[in-house]
Amino acid sequence: xxxxxxxxxxxxxxxxxxxxxxxxxxxxxxxxxxxxxxxxxxxxxxxxxxxxxxxxxxxxxxxxxxxxxxxxxxxxxxxxxxxxxxxxxxxxxxxxxxxxxxxxxxxxxxxxxxxxxxxxxxxxxxxxxxxxxxxxxxxxxxxxxxxxxxxxxxxxxxxxxxxxxxxxxxxxxxxxxxxxxxxxxxxxxxxxxxxxxxxxxxxxxxxxxxxxxxxxxxxxxxxxxxxxxxxxxxxxxxxxxxxxxxxxxxxxxxxxxxxxxxxxxxxxxxxxxxxxxxxxxxxxxxxxxxxxxxxxxxxxxxxxxxxxxxxxxxxxxxxxxxxxxxxx
Numbered sequence: 001x002x003x004x005x006x007x008x009x010x011x012x013x014x015x016x017x018x019x020x021x022x023x024x025x026x027x028x029x030x031x032x033x034x035x036x037x038x039x040x041x042x043x044x045x046x047x048x049x050x051x052x053x054x055x056x057x058x059x060x061x062x063x064x065x066x067x068x069x070x071x072x073x074x075x076x077x078x079x080x081x082x083x084x085x086x087x088x089x090x091x092x093x094x095x096x097x098x099x100x101x102x103x104x105x106x107x108x109x110x111x112x113x114x115x116x117x118x119x120x121x122x123x124x125x126x127x128x129x130x131x132x133x134x135x136x137x138x139x140x141x142x143x144x145x146x147x148x149x150x151x152x153x154x155x156x157x158x159x160x161x162x163x164x165x166x167x168x169x170x171x172x173x174x175x176x177x178x179x180x181x182x183x184x185x186x187x188x189x190x191x192x193x194x195x196x197x198x199x200x201x202x203x204x205x206x207x208x209x210x211x212x213x214x215x216x217x218x219x220x221x222x223x224x225x226x227x228x229x230x231x232x233x234x235x236x237x238x239x240x241x242x243x244x245x246x247x248x249x250x251x252x253x254x255x256x257x258x259x260x261x262x263x264x265x266x267x268x269x270x271x272x273x274x275x276x277x278x279x280x281x282x283x284x285x286x287x288x289x290x291x292x293x294x295x296x297x298x299x300x301x302x303x304x305x306x307x308x309x310x311x312x313x314x315x316x317x318x319x320x321x322x323x324x325x326x327x328x
Contacts, residue, residue: 012303019299020076020292021069027288028065034286035061038086059085059286072289082289086281091293094278099297101171102274104190106263109197113259114252116198117205118245124206125213137210140203148200148262152269155196166192169271193270197262201255208251212244250312256305260298 035055039047047055055061060068072082081091124136143151160166167173167189172181264276271277275294282291 008307015299015303016296019295020073023292023295024065024069024072024288027283027286027291028068030283030286032284032286033061034059034085037285060288061286068288072292081293084282084287084290084293086285086287086290087278091289094290095275095293095297098273098275098278098294101272102263102267102276104186105194105197105267105272105274106259108190108194109201109263110252110256110259112194112198113201114205114248116202117252118209118248120202120206121209121248122213122244124210126217128214128217133210136206140206143199144203144207146200147265148196149265149269151200152193152196152266155192156269159192169269171273193266193272197259197266200262201259204255204258205248205252209244209248212247216243246312250309253305253309253312257302260301 035052038059039055075082083089084091084094087094120136120140124133127133156168160168169189171189172178172186176185263274264279266272267274267276268280275298279291279294281287282294
């Protein structure tokens with residue numbers, strides 16, 4: 001355990017360094033002019049040279065990449081993560097405020113994708129080769145190859161524009177006071193984005209669960225249970241489900257990175273005020289401190305998910321830890 005903890009700590013430090021440096025590099029290589037993007041071309045042309053120079057210094061325009069990154073790294077190691085230039089607030093405050101909205105969306109989508117994946121995978125695996133199996137398998141394959149933003153656009157057109165079942169976007173009605181918005185209204189605005197994210201995340205869980213369910217249903221102890229006259233439903237619930245839930249949970253924890261990436265696209269389509277929309281705003285405006293803060297926060301979420309999946313896999317099957325130890 002000490003070796004495992006030390007290795008994960010080193011991996012975490014290297015991940016934070018790589019993500020922060022890569023984000024600063026991408027911002028530096030971006031063709032977007034932060035002055036023109038945030039001030040406007042007309043306003044920029046009407047400014048004096050002194051005012052332009054003052055704004056350029058404020059946005060760190062023209063500062064070499066290594067110098068800019070070195071300054072940020074020293075400040076970050078001392079607990080100063082910088083100030084968002086677009087939101088004019090400390091980066092941790094902006095990230096924390098936006099994460100509150102994104103957390104509800106990601107948590108709801110994560111739970112729905114797991115439930116849908118396990119249920120569909122169990123249904124397909126227990127009826128291998130049947131029409132139900134084929135429909136579930138081909139639907140999962142189609143959804144796996146479909147971009148999340150396209151699914152979100154179609155869902156928005158069908159369920160919000162044509163049917164009118166859900167709002168067109170946002171986390172609350174436009175112009176409403178946040179303190180007066182009820183929980184039911186928030187859930188109504190959250191439901192469709194969460195369902196879209198769940199539909200794009202469930203196919204991987206479903207296909208993996210299907211393969212595991214087929215393996216369990218073709219095992220010797222299941223054949224014995226069927227010979228004793230037990231029903232297929234009873235066998236699936238008693239023998240199949242408990243052998244499938246933990247592997248599916250491990251896979252779902254390791255897919256948090258895909259969930260975070262899908263959240264960025266879905267939030268843009270639904271104009272949902274979360275981390276994803278803030279990241280796009282920071283990227284289009286050249287707000288490097290905020291973009292780095294969001295990227296590091298998302299990297300922490302992904303690392304934590306992979307770490308929990310690794311720990312859970314070791315707890316379920318101790319041979320995983322021994323195999324890793326021998327490989328080292």
